[in-house]
Amino acid sequence: MISDSKTKSFPVQDYDLDATLSSGQAFRWRRLERSWIGVIGGHWVRLESSGDAIFAETAEVLSDWKWLMDYLQLELDLNSVLQRFPDDEPMRVAMGACRGLRLLRQDPWECLAAFICSSTKQIVQIQQIISLLCERYGEPVNVPPGCAPAQAFPSAAFLAGLRESDLRACKMGFRAPYLLQSAQRVAAGELDLAGLGQMPVDLAREQLMQLPGVGRKIADCVLLFAYGFQSAFPVDVWVIKALRELYFRRRQVKLKRLQRFSAQYFGTHGGYAQQYLFHYMRTVARPKPPRRRIKAETKNVKN
DNA sequence: TACCAGGAGAGCG
DNA sequence: CGCTCTCATGGT
Numbered sequence: 001m002i003s004d005s006k007t008k009s010f011p012v013q014d015y016d017l018d019a020t021l022s023s024g025q026a027f028r029w030r031r032l033e034r035s036w037i038g039v040i041g042g043h044w045v046r047l048e049s050s051g052d053a054i055f056a057e058t059a060e061v062l063s064d065w066k067w068l069m070d071y072l073q074l075e076l077d078l079n080s081v082l083q084r085f086p087d088d089e090p091m092r093v094a095m096g097a098c099r100g101l102r103l104l105r106q107d108p109w110e111c112l113a114a115f116i117c118s119s120t121k122q123i124v125q126i127q128q129i130i131s132l133l134c135e136r137y138g139e140p141v142n143v144p145p146g147c148a149p150a151q152a153f154p155s156a157a158f159l160a161g162l163r164e165s166d167l168r169a170c171k172m173g174f175r176a177p178y179l180l181q182s183a184q185r186v187a188a189g190e191l192d193l194a195g196l197g198q199m200p201v202d203l204a205r206e207q208l209m210q211l212p213g214v215g216r217k218i219a220d221c222v223l224l225f226a227y228g229f230q231s232a233f234p235v236d237v238w239v240i241k242a243l244r245e246l247y248f249r250r251r252q253v254k255l256k257r258l259q260r261f262s263a264q265y266f267g268t269h270g271g272y273a274q275q276y277l278f279h280y281m282r283t284v285a286r287p288k289p290p291r292r293r294i295k296a297e298t299k300n301v302k303n
Numbered sequence: 304t305a306c307c308a309g310g311a312g313a314g315c316g
Numbered sequence: 317c318g319c320t321c322t323c324a325t326g327g328t
Contacts, residue, residue, distance in 0.1 A: 024309065119310035125326065126309085173324025178311080215311050236309035256318085278309075 004063045006144075010054045014078045016100030017049035023279045024123050025104050025225045027114050027130045028153070037147075039134075040071050041107060044143045044150045059142040073105050084269040090246035091273060094280040101279055103272060104225060108193040109186060110153040111226035112208070115218045116179050117172045125171075132170040137162070159183035178213025185211060201229045216259070224271040233262045233270040242277040242285075 021029040021036050029038040035048040045068065046057040056068055069075065078100070085091045117129045130153075137158055138151030159167070160183040167176035185191050191211065196204040201223060208219040216235075223232035235243075235258055243258050244251070247265075266273045 115309085120308050120323090121310095121325085122308045122327080128326090168324085171325065174311095174322085175324080213311065217310060221309080234309075238309060254318090282309090 004061050006059070006061055007055065007057045008062075008065055008068075010056065010065075010069070010072075010074055011052060012049075012054050012074065013052070014100045015049070015054065015072075015074075015102060016098070017047060017054060019098060019100060019279060020072075020102045020104065021047075023101060023275065024282070025221075025275070026106060026111075027123070027127045028134070037150075039141055039150050039152055041067055042139070042141050042152050043067060044141050044147070046144075057144070059144050059147075070105055073102060076102070078102065081269065081272050084267075085273050085276075086265060090242075091276070094273075094276040097284045098276050098279050101276060103228070103275055105228055106226045107153070108196070108222065108226040109156050112182065112186075112193070112211075112214070112218075112222045113153070113156075113159070113179060115221045116182060116211075116213045117175050118221075119175060119213070119218070129170055129172045133159075133167075136166075136170065156183045156186040160187035175213060178211075182211045182213060197227045201231055204229070205232075224274075230271045231263075231268045233266055233274045235259050235262060235274075236278070238278050238281045239274055242281045245285075246277075 017036065021038075026038075029036045031037075032046075035046050037044075037046050039045070044059045048055045054072065054074075056065070082095060085095060113133075114126065114130055117133075118126045121129070134151045134153055137154035139154075141150050141152050143150050159179065162180065164176050164180050167179055170176075172179065186193055191207060196207060199207070204227065205216075205219045205223055208214050208222055209216065214222075218234075220232040220234040223229040224234065233239075235255070239262075240255065240258055243262065244253055247261070253261075262270060262274070
């Protein structure tokens with residue numbers, strides 16, 4: 001077939017690849033000059049955005065690019081999503097600041113495992129944990145000549161056979177037993193990840209929250225980022241900050257009330273709104289870190 | 304040094 | 317329930 005190729009160009013509109021790949025939904029993308037390198041399923045891929053198109057390069061000749069189109073959600077009409085945002089000032093500001101930000105559609109196990117490792121961690125640290133996991137326990141994938149080795153995300157079955165200390169060595173600390181037990185339950189078929197997508201969202205959430213280390217927030221991340229449940233609205237510290245400052249004027253509001261507010265106010269398409277608020281708070285509205293005082297005598301004096 | 308990071312679970316009243 | 321404490325690790 002003449003359409004077989006290692007490269008392909010996809011026309012896009014309103015697709016901010018940089019924002020999307022760096023907005024804390026996925027943790028394996030690395031920037032290399034103007035492009036992004038990552039692994040999706042068993043495919044090494046390099047992506048580059050030119051404004052009105054996304055260019056993709058893989059390591060092997062392909063005729064079927066559905067895996068990539070699905071992951072990037074290339075067929076989604078973003079405007080129809082943005083139109084469903086609440087018509088208020090905070091959302092207008094976030095929308096203006098994050099134009100082109102998208103939600104990905106990730107593999108459920110990878111997404112679940114990554115977010116189990118995410119609790120009270122900063123994004124760079126989550127990236128470090130995930131990359132250690134993949135380097136040590138993921139199946140190698142083909143890469144183009146001259147490129148660094150890459151691995152698929154390790155399967156639940158493989159992780160299920162490890163020891164807790166193996167996972168702790170990947171710097172995930174107290175999350176290690178959570179990930180290990182969750183991997184064992186998924187590998188044993190006690191939780192059917194593939195089946196969750198066909199369930200009502202509340203039932204799917206309930207199933208996910210049976211897993212150790214998976215509470216409301218992480219369950220919502222998986223429901224949104226892996227299954228595309230548009231009503232899932234992960235309420236984390238950044239979104240709490242956003243809701244308090246933008247909708248409650250810094251009044252003391254309890255987490256429970258924010259969760260109820262978000263479900264009621266943002267409704268069945270709140271997931272996208274959440275990502276816009278999250279990204280807006282992390283980038284534009286991020287409080288400037290206090291500038292370090294430069295002390296000449298600040299040297300590591302190890303006696 | 305002390306504090307915090309995209310939380311969850313256990314133990315209390 | 318609702319609150320508080322703890323969990324491991326790296327960065328500032």
